[in-house]
Amino acid sequence: MTTSTTPTARLIVTAAERQRILEEYDSYPRGDARRGALLRRYGLYTSQMSKWRERLKRGDATLAALTPGPKGAPRNPLADEVARLTRENARLQQQLTNAETIIAIQKK
Template sequence: MTDTIKKHLSSTQITESPTGTREAGRTSPPLPTDSQEQPSRPNTEVLEKAVRRRFTADYKRRILSEADACTEPGGIGKLLRREGLYSSNLTNWRSQRNQGIRDGLSRSRGRKPQEKNLLADENTRLQKEIQRLHKRLMQAQTIIDVQKKLSQLLGMNDSPVYDGRP
């Protein structure tokens, strides 16, 4: 038991915290340096997010031609295992090829371009013009109302004033 206590005490370090109290904590074992040899281990790190594989159109065409050339039983399965593909990949690529979508073999990344709608641009322009004209109309009606009130105050009711309203 005393050996265990000695090991524990030798790996325990007493430090002073910022508040002034003493704390005991375990120290970590020393990190290996470059001079020390480490046994080689395979990289078993798990990526945070899986990376989706992307296949070029040339690669897809090459795999499809190799799959079409396979005549012996199990040849396509051997090809798929060698390339790390699934049979659904071949099925999708063949249907794309049969539909004649040559450029569709490799999809472009990002958002799809939206068609420019000329009527929408014209509609937006006309809406802005309507708002501008409505603002001018309201301003003109305010001026006419002020002129009416001024003429009533000055006693100029003799001449009829057209207000533009029915």
Template sequence: MPKPGKRRKFSAAEKLRIVREAAACTQRGDIEALLRREGIYSSLLTAWRKQLALHGSEALAGRKPGRKPKQDAKDRRIAELEKRSARLEEKLALAEKLIDLQKKSLPFWASTSRTTKSADGRHRRAR
């Protein structure tokens, strides 16, 4: 066990090994014993499992501490335009789906609407 007050750092290989060992546990109490042996909390194992499932084994490598490097005006503008483009593409996809739905439902609405002839000879839609 490390000295008290020192934060442990796990390499990506250690994290992957622990997650795989936890996945291999089949008996009741095996995972708890693994957590005690490794000296980690279940929430940490859960976070590693989630990272592995979402982003693969390279997500377990971690990030460098500290602030992200500052972006210049051009990089900020590019990021802003990419976000805007993504939002517009989502709106376009939704609009296309709605148009397709309207096209598919048009025969249904046309068959259900009836017209009647009024006394003055005009066609009116029945309600």
């Protein structure tokens, strides 16, 4: 038995190959060992077949690789502190209003 120290490269599958693999996968009956052999040959998972099938059902006929969208703006590190202080300020304002009401009632 030999062990390899080099990492294996991810298989890049084009849209046409995805279509062909999915058609071949679906041509075998459920539970057939050839389905598993096909997935192992390409290093795929059954969940990927499901996702590709769902994309075809939704109308994405090309099965092109999805590209990530733009990243959101980085979060301000002080935003959590500002939110906490705003909540605390509102709570203290309410306590002050309650205390002033009690004092006003006691003066009468």
